Amino acid sequence: MPQYRKDGVTRRLCASVHLDDAFAFEVDRDLTGDRLNAIGLTLGINFVALARHARVAVRRREALDRQLAWLGPALVVALLVGLAGLTGSNGSVAQVGLYGPLGILAAGWWLVHRAQSQARAAAQQVFRDPERAERLAPPVEPEAEAWLQEHAYKRANVLPYADAAARTNPFVGSGTAIRKAGVWQPIDVSKPAEAPGGGRLPVIPFDAVDLHTYVARQMEGVAGLDGLRVKNRLYVLGSNAYLLGDLVPDRTRRPSAQIPKQLVQAGLEKPGAGMRTHLCLERVGEGGRIVVSMYLRAILNQPSLTWEVAAYAIPPLSGRFHRVDRLPVAPFDRWWSLVAHATTHTWPELSGALRRIRERRRRRRADARFLKKVRRDITDQHMVYDYGAADSLRERHADWDEAGYAERIDSQDYLYRLQQGVLTATEKFLQDHNVDTSSFDKAQQIISNQTYNIENVSNSNLGNHNQVNHNGPQGSGPSGQQGAGGTPPAKP
Structure with a gap:
């Protein structure tokens, strides 16, 4: 009889980081980010493989936002030029103002389409490929890899x-x-x-x-x-x-x-x-x-x-981790799904790129300041952490x-x-x-x-x-909270 693969949860999580940006940033921060707290037990998860795929997904997301961030100001300039051409009765300038924004939106659409296509391909490959999941993504930093190997x-x-x-x-x-x-x-x-x-x-x-x-x-x-x-x-x-x-x-x-x-x-x-x-x-x-x-x-x-x-x-x-099961695989269905995704997500992605970049930078600076203060207190004040x-x-x-x-x-x-x-x-x-x-x-x-x-x-x-x-709720444990004195959780 067919049997479930032993690495089923690992492959499903590795696939999910490619499809869920919030989860990818959460995993990347927890497994490879600068921290002082211990991480929980692996409990059947290959942390090395998951960290590698999370890093790939995070870099893809950040690269897309940087590319879209350049298009945002260009779109504003094109619209202003077009408006100036219309008010000044300058036909050539008005044409630039008409076709410029369309060209910028088309470029944004293509970037969103390409990123989503890469994400889905990576998710389906790691979920269905019989090879070990960790071989399908490049290693993270050697220090982080060695630390995660300890948790095997x-x-x-x-x-x-x-x-x-x-x-x-x-x-x-x-x-x-x-x-x-x-x-x-x-x-x-x-x-x-x-x-x-x-x-x-x-x-x-x-x-x-x-x-x-x-x-x-x-x-x-x-x-x-x-x-x-x-x-x-x-x-x-x-x-x-x-x-x-x-x-x-x-x-x-x-x-x-x-x-x-x-x-x-x-x-x-x-x-x-x-x-x-x-x-x-x-x-x-x-x-x-x-x-x-x-x-x-x-x-x-x-x-x-x-x-x-x-x-x-x-x-x-x-x-939330079953999305990979529902991704279309037939050529036309996959093509149409990607077109629909890019069409509906281009403007939200384009308009929110700068905000997402600023938010990530703000969070990283806040985390760095927090850890710097805690380390200073540990060293200078002998704080018990x-x-x-x-x-x-x-x-x-x-x-x-x-x-x-x-x-x-x-x-x-x-x-x-x-x-x-x-x-x-x-x-x-x-x-x-x-x-x-x-x-x-x-x-x-x-x-x-x-x-x-x-x-x-x-x-x-x-x-x-x-x-x-059977007379009351039973929680399944803490949900992402750090211990007293630990690094507070941050939404990616």
């Missing part, structure tokens, strides 16, 4: 989260909370297991790092989820990020996405000030349409063990109304499998360390009764026993 899932092992999220949870950008952070039933791990011939087996000592490592290695097999992504990640309160020199080597630059693994282990053994390590389980659904995440942290305080657990889901992309991410690009543009029956059922299946996989792996780990599992069996009965209800989750909130109640 296999490398990123730390995430500063915005201080504003500290009261709820550190898992910013993970979507809708299907199960808010809580702890499972405690398990007594002090009692040794019975030996086959009688007596008791000696308990093999272990710590939380050993348990995390074991569960991470076993999860894909015991959960039955091919392609499950498993990673220990240190979550750090944004305003405390500067305390880790490996995370923020330069306090006037954005934080890293990779730190030594010893620090990640330390965040599990002895959590620090707003610094804790979680075992992150991430399952991306078919074509990347839905993402389910479970976050775990083993809490081992002799004689008991428990798991801190939270579960999240991100629905498919919103409808919040480096935390407030959301993720994937969460920001998701919409539960786009989730169909299959996505909701798959989400429930993933969550149940993840929960059962953690329980199975924990039981095997305790057995391997000669721990009596009678306490675990009792706790498992209680834990297994918990329900993950994805149905109508967009109109629900979480009540007692971690079940979803």
Whole structure:
């Protein structure tokens, strides 16, 4: 049977930056712009490819505005010349005034038509071409490329989260909370297991790092989820990020996405000030349409063990990213669509070119002044800055109304499998360390009764026993807001 490509969301987003100017400027600013805040998790998106295509789209848009900006004054001059010719009864000058504006409008029409044709061609190529999306656009700056490569899932092992999220949870950008952070039933791990011939087996000592490592290695097999992504990640309160020199080597630059693994282990053994390590389980659904995440942290305080657990889901992309599906491909239909677009957009594009250029310059100057002031305060006043991410690009543009029956059922299946996989792996780990599992069996009965209800989750909130109640709105997380002290969002 035909299968969805794993890079479906990446290709759809790369196509959308060519068709949506606002989205292109947003992506270019977030991924490659000068900033101090961390960015959210990739969650199935190839940031390198997306940044490259966004840069191409932004440059095309800026080039079009510059070209149209030259035509604007020329149009005004031509109209004034024509008016002077008419009032002065000069026929030749009047003809210039008549045909000059028409020629300028025709040039503007051609520029708009060409830019739209290039944008649609690039969008359709990256969306339908089987080659990797990042190969279809030139690289951005080497420094930005290296920073984005750090955020690839296999490398990123730390995430500063915005201080504003500290009261709820550190898992910013993970979507809708299907199960808010809580702890499972405690398990007594002090009692040794019975030996086959009688007596008791000696308990093999272990710590939380050993348990995390074991569960991470076993999860894909015991959960039955091919392609499950498993990673220990240190979550750090944004305003405390500067305390880790490996995370923020330069306090006037954005934080890293990779730190030594010893620090990640330390965040599990002895959590620090707003610094804790979680075992992150991430399952991306078919074509990347839905993402389910479970976050775990083993809490081992002799004689008991428990798991801190939270579960999240991100629905498919919103409808604005489906425009590429509706672009005409038949020769005549494509020609007529481009002609209609150029005809209806030439005057708005021509008349607004200078305004758009001034607005972008104003915004860039304002951002530069803001960052200059913040960096000066950090250096001279030793200001504590919040480096935390407030959301993720994937969460920001998701919409539960786009989730169909299959996505909701798959989400429930993933969550149940993840929960059962953690329980199975924990039981095997305790057995391997000669721990009596009678306490675990009792706790498992209680834990297994918990329900993950994805149905109508967009109109629900979480009540007692971690079940979803359908009596109020449930937001899908922050929407493009930066953490306290961070760079404020700006409309492109």
